Amino acid sequence: MNHQSKAFIHNDFLLLNKTARHLYHEYASRQPILDFHCHLPVKDIADDRRFNNLAEIWLEGDHYKWRAMRANGVPERYCMGDASPYDKFMAWARTVPYTLRNPLYHWTHLELKRYFDIDDLLDETTGPAIWDRTSAALQHDQLTAHGILRRFDVKAVCTSDDPTDSLEEHKKIARSGLATKVYPTFRPDKALQTADVPAFNAWVDRLGASANVEIARLDDYLEALRQRHGHFHANGCRLSDHGLNYCYATFATENEAHSTFAKLRSGHSVSDSEADHFGGYMMLFFGRLDAKKGWTKQLHLGAYRNVNLTMLQSHGRDTGFDSIGDWRHAERLGAYLGHLEHEGSLPKMILYNVNPSDNYVFATMIGNFQDGTVPGKIQFGSGWWFLDQKEAMEWQLNALSNTGLLSRFIGMATDSRSFMSYPRHEYFRRVLCNLIGADVENGLLPDNEGLIARLITDLCFTNAADYFALPLGKVDKSMLAPLTKD
Amino acid sequence: MNHQSKAFIHNDFLLLNKTARHLYHEYASRQPILDFHCHLPVKDIADDRRFNNLAEIWLEGDHYKWRAMRANGVPERYCMGDASPYDKFMAWARTVPYTLRNPLYHWTHLELKRYFDIDDLLDETTGPAIWDRTSAALQHDQLTAHGILRRFDVKAVCTSDDPTDSLEEHKKIARSGLATKVYPTFRPDKALQTADVPAFNAWVDRLGASANVEIARLDDYLEALRQRHGHFHANGCRLSDHGLNYCYATFATENEAHSTFAKLRSGHSVSDSEADHFGGYMMLFFGRLDAKKGWTKQLHLGAYRNVNLTMLQSHGRDTGFDSIGDWRHAERLGAYLGHLEHEGSLPKMILYNVNPSDNYVFATMIGNFQDGTVPGKIQFGSGWWFLDQKEAMEWQLNALSNTGLLSRFIGMATDSRSFMSYPRHEYFRRVLCNLIGADVENGLLPDNEGLIARLITDLCFTNAADYFALPLGKVDKSMLAPLTKD
C-alpha cells in the first residue's frame, strides 16, 4: 500500500476488466444525457445561476451530506445551522474521510475531478486550498447552471413541479435559447395528502387560483387538475410523478369520493380509510389523465419519510431524516396497475423502489402488464435514493436482467437537487460497463461487439430517448469540454 | 471484443475456474438425472410424441417466452394468438437478442446446442436456417419424447397430476418398457380452492366419480381423497405437491370443517376465514396421508398468480401474468409444520420459495423440524420459477449452506412443461461446480478431492436417489449420446 494516494478518480475508475474499459470509453462515455427525472431548482436554470463557492452548490440543500455529518458527530449548526459557509464546508471536509465506502466518497471526488480537475482527497488538510480553488473556478461561465448543462451534454431536463406552478420559469428558459430542453414534471402529491386538512384546503385554493376554477365540489377539483395537466402538457411536460409510501389499492366510488372531498372542503378531517380510498380514487384519475395524453407515470415507492418528529418540527421535510420502509407492495401494485389496465387506461409507467428486498417483487410485477404495444412499457426504475450506489445499481440491473428484459431498460435517473450531480450518469455507466464487461469476459454474454455495444448505448441514452420521445436539445458538440481525457 | 461470436456454449460454459472444470467434467456431468418434479404432459410421454418444429416444442406452452415477447413489444397474436407456427418462431427469434442476461438467453442457446448441435446465436437473421435445421432434426428418434429422456439419462420423472386423474397414461408408460420410470405426483390444489363454489363442486364430483364414492359429507370427501392417494401410491407415486400463496396456519376443528364443506356442497359460498380454516384443515389431512405412506410433501409458496385480470379472463392461467408475492411466511410455516410435528405426522417435506428475500426464512425454518430420523428430512428446495437462474441458484445454495447442511440437499428440480428443459440440470451443475470450485481455490473449502467430489455427486444425484428411494430406470448406457464432447 501507499502512503501517498495517486489519482483516485482516473480514466478507468470502476472499470475492472478490459472489456468494460472498451465499452465505457468507446460507447458509454460518448452518449449524451437525458435527465428525465431530477429536482433541480428551475429558477437556478432560468437565472443561469452562478455559485459563489462549494458550500452553495454542494451543501445548501444536500440532506445526504447533512445526514453523514450528523452520524459523524458534527453539531447541527454546521449542517443546517448558522455556521458560516466556509465553516460548514470544513465540517464537511473533516467528515469526508469517514465516508469511505459510502457513495458520498465516490461522488465527492468524482465531482471535484469533473468540475474542477482536482485530484486531492478532500479532508481537513486539503479543504482550505480546495475551497479557494473551487470558489475561483465557479466564477467561470463553464460552471454556471447553463455552463454545467452544456458541459455534460444534457439534451433535456425534466424537473419536478407542483400542479399549481405557473411554469413561468420554464417558459423563460424555453425563450432563452438554452440548448438543453427543460420540461416540467407533474407531481401532484399534495392532491391526496389529506391528513392536514387546513394545508390540504390551502393547496386546493392555490390550485383553483392557478386554474382559474372555483373549487367547491369534487368535479371542480378534477376539472382544475385536468386543466393544470393540460397546461403542463402545453409546456412540454410528458411525465408525472408520485411519491408514496406504497401504492393505493382501494378505490373510492364516485359517491364516496365526492363525500370525502366535501367533508375535507368543509374543514372536517376524514378517517384513515376514507383518506385511503380517496387517495386510490385520485391515483386512478391521474392514471387516466396520463394514459389519455400518452405520458409516462412515475411512482416512487417505499421511502419511510420524516421518521424523526423533533427534526421534522424544527427543520422541515427533506432534511436527512428519512429511511427505508418495509411495506408490502405486491398486491397493492397489482391492484392499482390491474385496475387501470382493466379499464384500458394504463399509461407507460416507471416503478422506483427504495428497499432492495423488494427488487424482485418490482422486477416481476412489471412483466404482468407488458402489453406488446411499447417495448418495456412498464419499467422498473434505476436504483433510487439509498440505492443510488454501485452495489444497489448492480442489484437493480441484475434483478431486471434475471426476470425481465434489461435490453429495454431506460436507464439512469439523476434524481438530484444539485447541479453537481451530473457525474452520477458517468458513475452509472461505469458500473454498467463493468458489469457487462465482466459477463462478456466470463462467457455469460456472447463476445459480440455489435450486440453488446447496442445494449450499452441503449441503456445510456437511446432507450430513454425512444421511450419518452421528448424533443431534445441540439447541443453544439464543439462547445463540449471533454469529461474525461480519453 | 469480437464482431463475430465464437461458440457461446462451449465445454467450459459457466465454469470459471480450473477446479470447477475438473469437478464438472469428472463428476457432475456423469451423473444421471432424477427428475423428481416437472410438469411434462404425461400423454406426450405415453405417445412418444414426435414434434414437428421448434414452435411446437418451444412455444406451445412456454409462458416465460410469451412474457418476454410481450415485454419486447411483440403483439399478442405472435404469443398466444393465431399467427402461424413459423411466424411465432420468428417473433421469438427477433426477441432473443433482447433477452441478454435473462436465463432465456442461456437456455435458448444451451438447448439449441444440446438438442441440435447448433452454435449460431438465434436472431432474426439466423432464425430461418435454424427453423429448417431443427424441423428436420426433430424427426429423428433421438428427439422424440422417449429419445430425449434416454439421451439425457433420466432415471425417473415425477409428473404433476390431479387426484382425479385416472393415471391411465402412467400405466401405459409403465407397460411400454421405457427405461425411464415415470411416476405421478399427487397435486390436490383444487381440493381447497373454494372461492369458486360451482368449480369446486364440479371438481368434487369428478373426484367422487374417480374414487367411486358418492360425496355428500366431509367424511365422504376425505374417504375419496384417501382412496385416490392410495391409487396414486399403487402407481408408484411417492410425492405430493401444493401450490399456495402461503402456508395455511389456522385449522378448522372437525365440526367447523364439516359445516364449511356442507355449506359448499349445498352451493353456498363461505367466508374468507371459513375458507382459510378449511384449507388449513385439508392441509393437515394431506400431511397425515403423506406421513403415513412415507411420501414427500412439496410446498410451492409465494407466487402471486394471475395478476392481470384482463388476460386471465381472455387467456386463462399460466399464460405469463404471474409474479412474486411478498407475503410473510415464517409464522405460517411454523404453525403448519409445528402442528404436524406435534401430532407425530410430519412427512418429509420440500419447501420451495419464489421470493429471494425469503430465502433465509425458509433456510432456517427447515432446521426447526429436522428430527434426526432422515438426513435432511425437511428440505429447502432449489431456486424455483423466477429464481431458476444462475444468480438465484447461487443465493439458494448459499442461504442453505450458511444456515444448514448443503451436503444433504437433494438438488435441482426441472419444474418445466417442456421436453427441451433437461439441460437445466446441466446448467445447475455448472453453477454448482463453479461455486464450489471457487470456494476450493479461495481456500474456503479444503482442497480435498474425496470430500468435494462426494459433495458434488451427492447434490447432482445421490442425495435425491437416497431421499426419495424411488425405483429407478436402468438406462442402457451404450445408447446414451454424449451431452458434451468431453
Next chain:
Amino acid sequence: MNHQSKAFIHNDFLLLNKTARHLYHEYASRQPILDFHCHLPVKDIADDRRFNNLAEIWLEGDHYKWRAMRANGVPERYCMGDASPYDKFMAWARTVPYTLRNPLYHWTHLELKRYFDIDDLLDETTGPAIWDRTSAALQHDQLTAHGILRRFDVKAVCTSDDPTDSLEEHKKIARSGLATKVYPTFRPDKALQTADVPAFNAWVDRLGASANVEIARLDDYLEALRQRHGHFHANGCRLSDHGLNYCYATFATENEAHSTFAKLRSGHSVSDSEADHFGGYMMLFFGRLDAKKGWTKQLHLGAYRNVNLTMLQSHGRDTGFDSIGDWRHAERLGAYLGHLEHEGSLPKMILYNVNPSDNYVFATMIGNFQDGTVPGKIQFGSGWWFLDQKEAMEWQLNALSNTGLLSRFIGMATDSRSFMSYPRHEYFRRVLCNLIGADVENGLLPDNEGLIARLITDLCFTNAADYFALPLGKVDKSMLAPLTKD
C-alpha cells in the same frame, strides 16, 4: 485437486488479496478484543473453569452444533441426550464433513488450530486422536477460562445477566486480579414477558427480593428495577440488552400501565394489546434509565424462537429450534426510537438484525437518530446469530457502508456461550480485511495506507473502546501466546 488436504487454516485463510494480507497481519491481528456482548457463564470465569474434554467446552451448550447434527440424521441422544461425552463428540465428528460451507466448518477448524494447533480435518477417522490430544491440552493453564481470556488478549467481557442476579460472581472476578475486566449487562427480558402470568409473578418476586422492595404496585416494580439498574451500574455495567421479536411501538399511558400491572400481580392474564402496550411502556422506562446513566442499549430483533413446540416442551429454550422471523420493523423502530428521541431520552443504541432482508431498513433507520453528539451514536450491530458468517458479515458491512458511516462502526460482537468462540473476532477481521483489501485493489478505496489502516484498527477495537468508554484490563503482553505465527 488434492487427495490429501494441506493445512486448511493457514496464515492467509480468507485473505484473498495482497492488501488484505497486509492489513490483517500488520493491523487487524494486533488489536486486542473488546468482547462487549457475549453469553459466557460468569461462574466459569469466576471459577477459572478447567474443561475435561471437547465435549464439555464444545457441545455442552452449543445449539448450533445440535441443530446441525439433527439435520444430519443424528438421533437426539447424541445431541442433548444421555450418550457419553465421547460418543457425542464422535457423533459431532461424523457430522463435521457434512457441514461444508456452513460457518461451523470454518469455526471448528479455526478453533482446533488456535486452541490446539491441530491441522487435521475433523471427521470420523481423525476424531479419536483429536479427542485424546485436546483432552490432554485442556488440562494446561493456557486453556482454562482465564488462560483463554489472556491468550486472546480480551480487554473486557460484558456478560448477559438477569436484573435479579446478585452479581456475586462478577464481584469475585473483580477481586481476583484477572487482567480481563468482566462487566455485567442488564438484560430484563423477563420484565415484559407477561404471557405466562405465574412465571412473571415469580420473577417479579425474585426481583423484589433482590432489590429488597416489596412489589405490589407498578411504582414498586419500577423502583426495584431502578435499584437493580443502579446496582449493575455500581458493578461496572454500561450496557443493557433486550431480545424481542420486534420493537414495541405502542406505549401504555401511566394509568393503563398501572392497571395492567395490577391485573398481572393479582394473577390475571392480560390481553395481547394490554401486554403489547405494557411492553412498550417498560421499554420506554428502560430507555430512560439507560439514557440517564449514559449506557448503551442493545436490541436483538427478529429471531423467531421456539418454533418446535414439542422440543420446547421436552428440551426447553435455546436448544436449536429457533429461526429467522419476517416481521416488519421499520415503523416499529421509528416509533420507539422516535418516542425516546422526542422526549430527550434516547441513549446510545445498537440494533442487531437477524434477517438479512431487513439490513437496509436497519442500516438506514440508524441515520434518522444520529444527533451529532456522539459519532455513530445509533449503531447497526454486526451480523447476528444466523448472520454471523462470512457472507452475512459482508452484507452487514456493505449495507452500513452504502447507507451510513462504516468508519464509525463498533465492530464484532462475540455473542457466544462458549470459551472456544474467541476466534470469531479473527474470523471477522479476516473478512473485513479481505473486503477492504479488495476495494483498495479495485480502486474503490484510495490506496492510502494511513486512511485504510485507521479504518481497520477503528473497526477492530478503537471505535468500540471509544464508544463504550469502559475501563479496560491491562493484559501483560509478554504473556500472550501468538495467535498466528506471523
